[in-house]
Amino acid sequence: MLPPLNAMRAFEAAARTGSFVQAGVELGVTSAAVSQQVRALEQHLGKHLFLRQGNRITLTDAGRAIYPRIEQALTDLASVADELAEGRNRARLVVSVLPSVAELWLAPAMAGFSSDGKVEIRVEDDPVAFARDGVDLRITYGADYYADHVTEVLFRDRIMAVAAPGFVLPKGGVEALPDSAFIHTDWGPAFATQPAWNAWFADRLSDRRPDPGAGLKVGMIAVAAALARAGLGVALVPERIAGDDIRSGRLRVVEPHSLPMSRDYVMVWPSAIARRPLLRAVTAHLREAAVRVS
Incomplete structure (x- = not known):
């Protein structure tokens, strides 16, 4: 027997937002109603999906196991509903992309693609909910959030040290720079690995450790x-992400040493729309763009 649809929607929203209250706001019902629907799903499956600690909820192992499948199922249902409602595929393709990827890689990569205005690009962080947000294609770093979707690797990048063409390095190069000359990037708590000067110097077998506070x-x-x-x-x-700046001379690589990144940049989409012509055209164009600068 299939689980109740409302119960699956309540579970998906609660798992994604981490809150019965936020899920209720999104679905237009009370938090108590969300909790009741989740309990109905738990009874149906015979599994505890959340650990409830006061106002906090945490996914159990069972909840983590079924969340991506339920999110994918809701995405597939939404896609079918769109096609039935319109009698055809949606006219526009919604591409969701990480902020830095959008500006530094996707914009140059889309050059030469003729979409007749049928592509919408949204810049946002992970995770996105394909069904809820109407997203067709996601371009991101790593695919941890989208295990049950179609995933294709675009490229694996490497970290380079760059500066403006006129930036003057001391005689000892990057290692001799004062701590105040280093620009540090913190991707936030969602990422375990990110470009870090300490890791770059350690990989270079150097004892230099710039102070991030300086x-x-x-x-x-x-x-x-x-x-x-x-x-x-x-x-x-x-x-690769900053390749257009480097090739144009707006940035120059100041040291040949590079630090391999730990994950791939990927394209992700729901299997239900894999045959959609515009999706296939966009992914083919991006695939070719990734190869051109490899």
Whole structure:
């Protein structure tokens, strides 16, 4: 017997937001109603899906196991509903992309693609809910959030040290820079690994460890690249992501040493729309763009 649809919607919203209250706001019902629907799903499956600790909820192992499948199922249902309602595939393709990838890689990569205005690009952080947000294609770093979706690797990047063309290095190179000259990037708590000067120097077998509190600190690779272009210091950026700046001379690589990134940049989409012509055209174009600069 299939689980109740409302119960699955309540579980998906609660798992994604981490709150019965927020899920209720999204679904237009009370938090008590969300909790009741989740309990109905738990009874149906014979599994505890959340650990309830006061106002806090945490997914159990069973909840973590079924969440991506339920999110995918709701995405598939939404896609079918769209096609039935319109009698055809949706006219626009919604592409969701990480902020730095959008500005530094996707914008140049989309050059030459003719969509007749049928592509919408949204810049947002992970995770996105394909069904709820109407997303067709996600371009992101790693695919941990989207285990049950179609995933294709675009490329694996490496971290390079860059600065403005006119930025003058001391005689000892990057290692001799004062701590204040280093631009630090912190991607936030959602990422276990990120461009870090300490890791770059350690990989280079150097004892140098710049003080993160002495230099500029930003939350996005695109901002770090912009500060470096302005001559405000040396930044660590993914070579492929910042490739357009490097090839155009707006940034220059100041040291040949590179630090491999731990995950791939990927394209992700629901299997239900895999045959959609516009999706296939966009992914083919991005695939070719990734190969061109490899």
